[in-house]
Amino acid sequence: MTAEAARNLESVEDLEKKQQWWWVAEKTRSRRLDYLRKAIWKKGAIGGLYNPGVKVDLEFGLLAMESWNAAQVLADPKVIQFAKHLAHYLDNKTIFITDHAQLVGYVGSLPHTVFWDPTMGEMLNEEIYNDSTAIPEPVEESIKTVAELCDFWAGKTMQSEILPTFDIEDMMKVMSGAVGWGLPMSRTGYSGKDYEYLMTGKRAFQDILDELNQKIEEADYRIHNETPTPEILDLYDKIDCWEAMTIMLEAGMRHAKRYARLARTLAEQFEADSTRREELLLVAETCEQVPAKPPRSLQESLQYDLFIQLFSRTEAVEGAWPSRPDYYHGPYYQKDVNEKKRLTEQAAIDLVGEFLIRAAEVGQYKPRWTKEGLQGIDGTWVWTLGGVNKDGSDACNDLTIAFMKAARQVRVANPTFALRWHPEVRDEVMREAFECIRHGLGYPSIRNDPVLIENAMFWHGHPVEEARTWLHQACMSPAPTTKHGFQPMRMASATANCAKIIEYVFTRGFDKTVNMQMGALTDDPRKFMDFEEVKTAWSAQMESIFGLLVRVVNRGRATAPKTCPRPYLSAISERSVETGMDVCDPSLSRGNAWITGFTWVENADSLAAVKKLVFDDKKYTMDQLCDALEADWEGHEAMRLDFVNNAPKWGNDDDYVDDIMVWCLRDVARFSKEMKCPSGNNWPLLPENVSGNIHYANMVGALPNGRRLGDALYDGGISPGPGLDKKGPTAVLKSCGKINHVEDGRAFLLNQRLSPSQLAGEKGFTMWKAYLKTWADLGLDHVQFNMVSDETLRAAQSDPEKYQEVIVRVAGYSAHFVDISRKTQDNIIQRTVQGIG
């Protein structure tokens, strides 16, 4: 009997007892969800390469070349040119409808393709040319096409446009990849959305289009009828911006109509099954309604959202998917399921599950550093559930629960959820969250809503009603969904490899990996006489690295409206529709910037080790330490073990090192208030990792916490080093509780591993709730859990085929365990399993 046949004979109860939740899901979900879930082409990269069969999509490049060559496009202002490229693509791209699907739309042309926009940058284009595994069949012909596209766009890309606007030295440092990530342009990163404008059912594309046409008409009238004065000069640019927006909205509506036509044709000409025929007609009706007009049902609301996201991904390479789906789609669920009873609960879960699948299958070709940093996923789609309404009342609804039920049925690793916990969240909701975690999904992460609302007001001055709308703009960072509060583009360049701060203290800012003077030229560490001098050098290196990244992103943000306009994102943003200015114009935004701090905790552990073993115990001199670090600890193993084992480590409720952690954060907080974004607001730190701890392993040199070049870094945020938190979960929480989660930074990621056997059943839920109470009482803002046993993870390492569906929490995201590198897998297994209760 095959393993599959044997499994088919096992009951759901038996599989539950064995905690094989992925087989439980397969046995209990609907036929439709089962089909659609298995139909997904996974777009996350493994080891920097895409899965077999996943291919680069050449269609956008070819269509963009076609529209570029059209004379009328070349004669247009840049923003209109760009809008016409996108419209031409949406009008002519290949579309498809998968069997059993009720929701439609994909960023590329076919299900197995990853979208590629060759107008973005030469670096990405050349990477694709050299990625032999992703070139579509017939390979020889496709390589020629890729080469043709690379040649055609060389010198005309956004990258070529923006690079000359930056300081060359700063840009070389950022592009070295040692301390920051990627290009500071407004078409790669994480786009926030003005959901309060777009998703509250008050308007849709046609309403906005009518408003835009009126604006254009009024401006045109003023230009031609008012006495010429400088006041009317701005109107010319505004008209261009408004016209580009109308092009995008019209193209979006036409695109939806193409799906309506396809669905109707399939129903009328192809489909023999009457049930499926009805479904296809409903798909057609849905796409005739949205995005042109506001949705009337849950299906229309989800489809509307999907179109909004897909158009945004046509305009930009998105690393995130900011969403608050229960809040914005909840009223439609309430109407369809509870009031009009047009949908059963299971039918609604099928729709919600399919919505998760449609998001999970999205793929855009990403550069290698992103593929390595986001192992196993295309981007961090962290969807926000729960929280409060604008008046502060509980916002959880039946759809909050439906999303968590659907997640357990479809078990996708991306999107994941984060639950905005507050004291009024019902037990029923917490139970669903617990079940997701117990089923090994690694999500939802739990966010402390009162703390984060206060934090948003403290750091960025968002009014309380706006702060209460917050969602995750990327893995972790809260951002409001309001007219002036949302951030249109988070540029990932302000992502700091923070372990470099302490490394540069010992190299005087010289980076041996990239052979450049990267940081500040601080004093010779061999001559440091006391710990204060170490702290002074640390502070200088911190300011040097953060200052560099912020400077570059500020420049990128300030020039973005001219160099990389976003006509579609502008068209769905009230502030741009109202003013005729690009959405990224800093003058329209309150500002919601943050620096993502990868590899942060190494600083506290390293500083504590220096203080303890060099200056307090005087066991070693600074000379000896510098020698050991320069030698990558080689020939100094006994000393290295001393620095690992006999220096205090973060996460054990030990004031010695915890005070150093708090000092570091407060020093950064001081500088965060001195630095300002182009909107004039602060730049707080947000310590978290994706899989940057592995990506940077070969870039960070030896550190005083005993780490060698090449060793995995800690898993990030304020999580203790794997295996170094020896005093239990309460000690971890107490250490983290010494940080002021409102004033010391924007948010702080905490990974915890819990034992699935200990937390089984009702008792497990009670223990978990007690743990969360301590977490909340201590004022922490975030915690996320892995609840998969070592036994399962090790079995998955030895027999990956059998454990394809095991999901783990990596950092700010989840991934299928088999889709992450061996080093990351080992790093997760090494994390301490905390016994609670």
Place this chain on the structure above:
Amino acid sequence: MAECRECKSFFVSEDSPEKGDCIQRVVDPRQAYYRSVPVNADKSASQCLNFIKK
């Protein structure tokens, strides 16, 4: 010379008889779907491997 308008997979647009959609059934290793590409009715179909006369 065969043109797309003569093909079984060609579905004329309601807005213009000169335009339409080429709709094909595709079965890939993971899923089955119908795909649609806009085409001009007078596009040459002589090189098209999927051409089936109406």
